[in-house]
Amino acid sequence: xxxxxxxxxxxxxxxxxxxxxxxxxxxxxxxxxxxxxxxxxxxxxxxxxxxxxxxxxxxxxxxxxxxxxxxxxxxxxxxxxxxxxxxxxxxxxxxxxxxxxxxxxxxxxxxxxxxxxxxxxxxxxxxxxxxxxxxxxxxxxxxxxxxxxxxxxxxxxxxxxxxxxxxxxxxxxxxxxxxxxxxxxxxxxxxxxxxxxxxxxxxxxxxxxxxxxxxxxxxxxxxxxxxxxxxxxxxxxxxxxxxxxxxxxxxxxxxxxxxxxxxxxxxxxxxxxxxxxxxxxxxxxxxxxxxxxxxxxxxxxxxxxxxxxxxxxxxxxxxxxxxxxxxxxxxxxxxxxxxxxxxxxxxxxxxxxxxxxxxxxxxxxxxxxxxxxxxxxxxxxxxxxxxxxxxxxxxxxxxxxxxxxxxxxxxxxxxxxxxxxxxxxxxxxxxxxxxxxxxx
Amino acid sequence: xxxxxxxxxxxxxxxxxxxxxxxxxxxxxxxxxxxxxxxxxxxxxxxxxxxxxxxxxxxxxxxxxxxxxxxxxxxxxxxxxxxxxxxxxxxxxx
Numbered sequence: 001x002x003x004x005x006x007x008x009x010x011x012x013x014x015x016x017x018x019x020x021x022x023x024x025x026x027x028x029x030x031x032x033x034x035x036x037x038x039x040x041x042x043x044x045x046x047x048x049x050x051x052x053x054x055x056x057x058x059x060x061x062x063x064x065x066x067x068x069x070x071x072x073x074x075x076x077x078x079x080x081x082x083x084x085x086x087x088x089x090x091x092x093x094x095x096x097x098x099x100x101x102x103x104x105x106x107x108x109x110x111x112x113x114x115x116x117x118x119x120x121x122x123x124x125x126x127x128x129x130x131x132x133x134x135x136x137x138x139x140x141x142x143x144x145x146x147x148x149x150x151x152x153x154x155x156x157x158x159x160x161x162x163x164x165x166x167x168x169x170x171x172x173x174x175x176x177x178x179x180x181x182x183x184x185x186x187x188x189x190x191x192x193x194x195x196x197x198x199x200x201x202x203x204x205x206x207x208x209x210x211x212x213x214x215x216x217x218x219x220x221x222x223x224x225x226x227x228x229x230x231x232x233x234x235x236x237x238x239x240x241x242x243x244x245x246x247x248x249x250x251x252x253x254x255x256x257x258x259x260x261x262x263x264x265x266x267x268x269x270x271x272x273x274x275x276x277x278x279x280x281x282x283x284x285x286x287x288x289x290x291x292x293x294x295x296x297x298x299x300x301x302x303x304x305x306x307x308x309x310x311x312x313x314x315x316x317x318x319x320x321x322x323x324x325x326x327x328x329x330x331x332x333x334x335x336x337x338x339x340x341x342x343x344x345x346x347x348x349x350x351x352x353x354x355x356x357x358x359x360x361x362x363x364x365x366x367x368x369x370x371x372x373x374x375x376x377x378x379x380x381x382x383x384x385x386x387x388x389x390x391x392x393x394x395x396x397x398x399x400x401x402x403x404x405x406x407x408x409x410x411x412x413x414x415x416x417x418x419x420x421x422x423x424x425x426x427x428x429x430x431x432x433x434x435x436x437x438x439x440x
Numbered sequence: 441x442x443x444x445x446x447x448x449x450x451x452x453x454x455x456x457x458x459x460x461x462x463x464x465x466x467x468x469x470x471x472x473x474x475x476x477x478x479x480x481x482x483x484x485x486x487x488x489x490x491x492x493x494x495x496x497x498x499x500x501x502x503x504x505x506x507x508x509x510x511x512x513x514x515x516x517x518x519x520x521x522x523x524x525x526x527x528x529x530x531x532x533x534x
Contacts, residue, residue: 017502018502019504019505023505024504024505024506025505025507026507035513036510039505051498051499051500052498052500054500054501054502057499076490081451083453084530128530138521138526138527138529139526139528140521140522140524140525140526141524141527142524142525143513143525268451270451273490275490277498278493278495278498280496280497
């Protein structure tokens with residue numbers, strides 16, 4: 001029997017606000033002493049009252065708009081209850097039935113539409129370390145990360161293979177970076193991936209189970225994990241076994257997924273409205289105002305680079321990979337116009353010479369391109385005098401040429417190139433020689 | 441109405457002795473049957489009351505304020521180790 005993969009994705013993106021989601025503690029937890037950036041709110045102490053970070057909400061909405069989502073005019077936060085010491089409160093503040101954005105989509109290169117079910121706001125958890133101290137198994141908790149704004153982006157199960165997933169993830173990472181709301185650095189855990197994978201026998205029919213692979217921190221591993229799961233489930237299914245609904249983790253050293261814990265049903269979290277946070281109400285005016293903050297996104301930029309600059313897809317892919325490079329290129333093209341430096345020349349320079357765009361100025365790049373291509377701009381007077389001199393010394397060659405032995409021009413060309421003491425485009429010299437010979 | 445009391449106990453992080461299960465199950469059934477009276481009330485036009493203050497959009501600007509020191513953060517902890525909160529090992533096959 002042939003099986004078709006059905007894959008959905010949950011992606012968590014940490015926002016780069018200065019302060020946490022519901023309190024004023026710093027979000028810069030990386031490399032800080034444990035539990036040095038906490039307060040009554042993010043430690044879940046009695047009486048601590050959460051107050052949402054306005055910027056984080058706006059940025060979550062920006063992601064929703066950029067992913068073509070419908071923004072909710074009425075929204076609220078909910079408590080997701082569970083007992084696990086990565087959050088001190090006994091629940092995570094998240095959004096359940098009224099996320100900030102719903103029903104978005106992202107279109108892949110092949111034209112396929114990946115539907116995005118929801119984009120919602122929540123808080124990150126503390127970090128756990130499982131260790132043995134004096135022979136005793138303990139878990140050590142650092143709450144510095146607890147309460148850092150986290151946006152969760154959930155797709156419908158629209159992916160059919162690992163390549164589509166990878167392309168979507170790269171596009172998503174590029175979008176949040178363009179929006180400048182997250183660095184989405186995978187190694188630092190600023191972007192975490194959870195694919196859910198199952199196999200169906202008939203397209204459009206959802207299987208009665210799904211396997212979730214948690215917290216993968218690289219595009220390469222997500223690809224490997226998906227391909228591993230497809231094979232593993234294929235074997236089970238061909239033996240007549242329905243793979244159990246479960247959560248697995250990716251093991252880098254074994255190159256396989258391993259069972260974590262049996263998935264809890266959603267209603268086990270006993271979601272209920274967060275009573276400490278009044279609802280969030282938006283107006284169409286606010287949404288319009290936020291929409292204006294959205295820069296030209298990668299796919300639109302790529303289209304413009306194609307239509308305005310006629311660059312190859314390869315060039316465009318590299319130039320639009322990050323917003324700074326794309327902006328730098330745009331400015332350089334503008335600066336280059338008055339010096340007749342073409343977009344293609346600039347693209348070549350940026351792609352091949354890889355100038356440090358953080359430290360360079362577009363107009364300087366133009367100067368560099370001009371000086372390196374100077375030998376190709378011809379001093380007409382000098383060329384004419386060299387041609388005249390060569391012809392003076394080769395009167396026979398002129399006659400040969402006029403008598404139809406046009407091959408002699410190659411000899412004359414060689415002489416001119418030798419006498420002209422700078423590098424010069426032979427094609428241009430040949431054109432000039434022909435003009436001269438035909439007019440005299 | 442029948443309850444999986446051990447499941448509910450697990451979700452509530454409560455330890456229940458086996459011999460208590462039957463008793464609690466019947467008690468919970470009684471309680472919920474009583475609460476079910478509420479279902480007879482027509483609430484079609486009644487708004488949710490998860491919020492009673494009438495407030496909306498209570499937010500703060502993205503400004504960093506001072507935090508506890510590590511010492512303060514750990515002051516009420518049952519146990520700590522090198523600046524971390526320390527709890528009994530959590531079973532996880534990682």
